[in-house]
Amino acid sequence: MDFLFKHKRISGILTVLPQKAVKFEDEMANYNFSPAKSMKLKLAMGYNEHRIAAPGQTSYDFCQFGLQYLFDNNLLKPEEIDALLFVSQSPDYFMPPTSNLLHGHFGLRQDCLCMDINQGCAGFELGMIQACMMLDQHAVNKVVLLNADVLSPKVSPRDRNSKPLIGDAAAITVVEQCEAENPIYANIKMDGTGALVLNIPAGGFRLPCSPETAVMEEDAAGNFRSKDNLVMQGDDVFNFVQREVPPMIEHLYEQSGVDRNDVDWYMFHQPNKFMLNKLADKLGVPREKMPANIVENFGNASGVTVPTSISFNLGDQLCNDEMLLCMAGFGVGLTWSSIMMKVGNLMFNQIIEL
């Protein structure tokens, strides 16, 4: 499904990371792998250090801290917010929505629409599409898009598929109306037949957590997890990404009329360095234009990796300049989505820590 939005822009991006950094080597002993093999894994996938929330810290906390920072520094005013979108797989509660909790905490206007969206790796793109659809309404001038996930507590320490790459983080993106046309080309696709390829089996209404769901079991590759843990069919995800993402980006070139060489940066979701390099090669894009350094520095916090990569790799440059970005997310759902747009002259684009 293709979208075209006009007269909208991103005016600021703030990434909030946990202070606690964990080294790959410190967790290696938990894996059912020889040290030599673990080091090979580290090298191939680009694992090094990842940021993990402290016990008790939730997605809400990182969003609250970031919003408070923006209010305190006059980068955003609470009364300006017309909609608050919280895109996450780790809400504080099944009910109420986490966006409403934040609304209450900051005393936002009653004329501010709160919405939680359950989405992961394509959460930044889906959130941008939702924000832009809202901004098509005259009543909505400014949307605050929150992407946040604290999934590390759901990953088994003995799962070398997911543990070395998981990261916790939040990002706040302000999207607003503008006078300039600034076309935003977006597309999104879904394949629900692969809905359980990335999954946390227990903890919802279908299979509530119990002592039985907490029992650790070994899989064919020697990873130990319980049904309370996140599980990823790595092969299926790899094949899915390599099959679907390149044609999606080719389509985005056609849709937007943009030549691949004119894109300044390819800001893609970052599952690991291995997959991103493969994607860059397949698209015929120089690897330097597609940053793959988020997993090695901070870990993969699903929908937060794209804004984190923009904050980390472009920082203040994007406050003084304007660049053509091609962004893409792919994963849980299965969902894959991409956006071509100019981003620049931001009020803020930085990383803070909690």
Added chain:
Amino acid sequence: MEELVSKLSEILEVDNLDVTKKFTDYEEWDSLAGLSILALLDSDYNTTMSGKEVAAFDSIEAFCKEVLSRQ
């Protein structure tokens, strides 16, 4: 066939790959080697298989024949 066998030898880190053996007979066979093979199929042979399918071949030779028959 030779080219594919030589690439598989690199992934499994052996000098003389015995193609009558199964992938799982090799000590270096693991999920990472499996993923490397999926990546090889995707980038050099324009085809895909699941990791399970790769591991299930009765011999590396049978795997190679299947891959080459898809070319």
